Amino acid sequence: MSNSTTNFQPIIYNVNQSVYIMTSDRKEKRKSNASCNSKASSSIANIDEVLQEVGVLLKRFLCNDFESAISGVNHRAEDHPYFHLLRAYFNTTKALITFEEDNLEYALRTCHEALAFADAHRRSRGLLKIVWSPAYDEYTETEAHAEICYATISAFIAVLTLMVEKSLIGLFKAGYRLKSSHDSLRESSAICDQRTNWESDLSQETFMNGIQILRGVFTLMTSHLPTRVLKLVQFLGFDGSRKYALSELEQALNTNQTWSPMAALLLLIYNTQVEYVIGLGEGNMILVASILDVYLVTYKDVSRLKLYDYRTIP
Numbered sequence: 001m002s003n004s005t006t007n008f009q010p011i012i013y014n015v016n017q018s019v020y021i022m023t024s025d026r027k028e029k030r031k032s033n034a035s036c037n038s039k040a041s042s043s044i045a046n047i048d049e050v051l052q053e054v055g056v057l058l059k060r061f062l063c064n065d066f067e068s069a070i071s072g073v074n075h076r077a078e079d080h081p082y083f084h085l086l087r088a089y090f091n092t093t094k095a096l097i098t099f100e101e102d103n104l105e106y107a108l109r110t111c112h113e114a115l116a117f118a119d120a121h122r123r124s125r126g127l128l129k130i131v132w133s134p135a136y137d138e139y140t141e142t143e144a145h146a147e148i149c150y151a152t153i154s155a156f157i158a159v160l161t162l163m164v165e166k167s168l169i170g171l172f173k174a175g176y177r178l179k180s181s182h183d184s185l186r187e188s189s190a191i192c193d194q195r196t197n198w199e200s201d202l203s204q205e206t207f208m209n210g211i212q213i214l215r216g217v218f219t220l221m222t223s224h225l226p227t228r229v230l231k232l233v234q235f236l237g238f239d240g241s242r243k244y245a246l247s248e249l250e251q252a253l254n255t256n257q258t259w260s261p262m263a264a265l266l267l268l269i270y271n272t273q274v275e276y277v278i279g280l281g282e283g284n285m286i287l288v289a290s291i292l293d294v295y296l297v298t299y300k301d302v303s304r305l306k307l308y309d310y311r312t313i314p
Contacts (some may be wrong), residue, residue, distance in 0.1 A: 030146045032279065047141045050080045055252050055258045057086055062261055062299055066090075080142065081121050081149040084114035092156045099163070108160040115153045122146035136195040141203060144195060148188040148210045154181035185214055202257070209257040216248035217266065224278060246270075248283075253291070261299075268308045 015284035053076065061069035075178055076083040088111045096106035123134070123143045136144070160179035161170055188211050199206040222230060223242040230240045239245075249270075268291060271283030292309050299305055 021087075035277060046199075047145065048200050049204055050082055050282065051206050051258050054082050054086055057083075058261065059299075063301055078117075081114075081118040081146045084117045085149045085153055088114040088153050088156055092160060095160065095163070101164075104164050108157065108164055111153055111157045111160060114283065115150065115157060118153060122150055131303070134190075136191045137197045139191065139195065141191035141199050144191050145207060147184055147191060148214070151181050151184035151188055152214055153235045154178070154184060155217070181214075182218060185211065189215070195247040195295055205255055206258045209252050209259045209263075210256050212248045212252035212255075213259055213263050214265070216245045216252065216263075219248065220270065227271060250287070261295070265296055267291060268305075272308050 012257040025089075053072075057069050057072045057076075060072070070087075073083050073087040073090060075272055077087055088107070091103075091107040091110045095103040102282065121142050154177050157180060158174045158175060161174040162179060164170070165173060188207075192204075192208055192211055195204075198207075219239045219241060222240045223245055225240070246267075249263050249267050253260055253267060268288060270290050292305060296305055296309060
């Protein structure tokens with residue numbers, strides 16, 4: 001594991017920023033793909049405005065302004081798949097921290113709602129993909145971003161299903177959702193590699209940012225499986241390189257896009273807690289210190305960051 005320091009600055013959002021988001025007509029999304037393509041630009045707000053608003057709400061949540069953040073995503077939930085994703089993330093985080101049955105069930109329910117919303121906005125091709133490669137430049141901006149939202153929410157559902165349904169059936173359901181998430185992630189990666197007509201650099205970079213984080217998390221999880229199980233999941237299409245997983249998360253951190261704070265938290269948790277619990281020894285504490293040097297300034301009221309700062313003291 002590399003102990004090199006990283007140079008990055010977090011995105012600073014104006015929390016008081018007001019962004020106008022036009023609502024989409026859900027009935028229009030049930031029409032043909034051609035109709036969806038022609039109406040997408042008028043039914044969904046500009047993607048840059050959406051991403052700016054998502055960044056504002058995410059920062060409020062990370063800065064412990066929970067009521068304002070949750071109220072904001074509830075108000076915007078029907079405007080874009082990213083708001084549904086953010087609401088699913090907020091409720092999943094609360095459920096996994098408290099482990100209360102009601103919170104777990106509510107989080108699972110909101111995740112299923114978010115998944116249905118993302119599925120309604122992503123491009124549906126069915127068996128056509130087997131015949132020929134999709135023309136990703138024909139996707140609307142919303143359809144492209146809905147794919148990575150679908151992949152992320154599916155992963156949330158897999159984790160929550162294991163917590164709620166403590167049975168063999170629950171295990172199979174979680175496995176199915178995890179495979180669905182991985183398939184959607186591969187589709188998102190193909191979109192990222194082949195699509196050329198993004199509306200803005202922010203749209204493209206945020207999309208890539210989400211892929212890097214989800215791909216890093218997937219690979220990091222599989223890298224800790226027993227050797228025989230790891231060989232099986234690699235045969236099914238999963239990677240198992242821990243070095244690659246951490247490099248993906250570090251790249252997501254250094255892009256300084258909407259989801260970069262999430263990459264920072266994941267790296268902090270892994271290097272200060274997971275590696276100790278699993279017994280791998282000391283994590284990359286140089287990286288931890290470099291993250292804290294920046295994020296303790298931006299998120300100075302977040303007590304969890306101060307805990308990680310305490311762990312770096314000799």
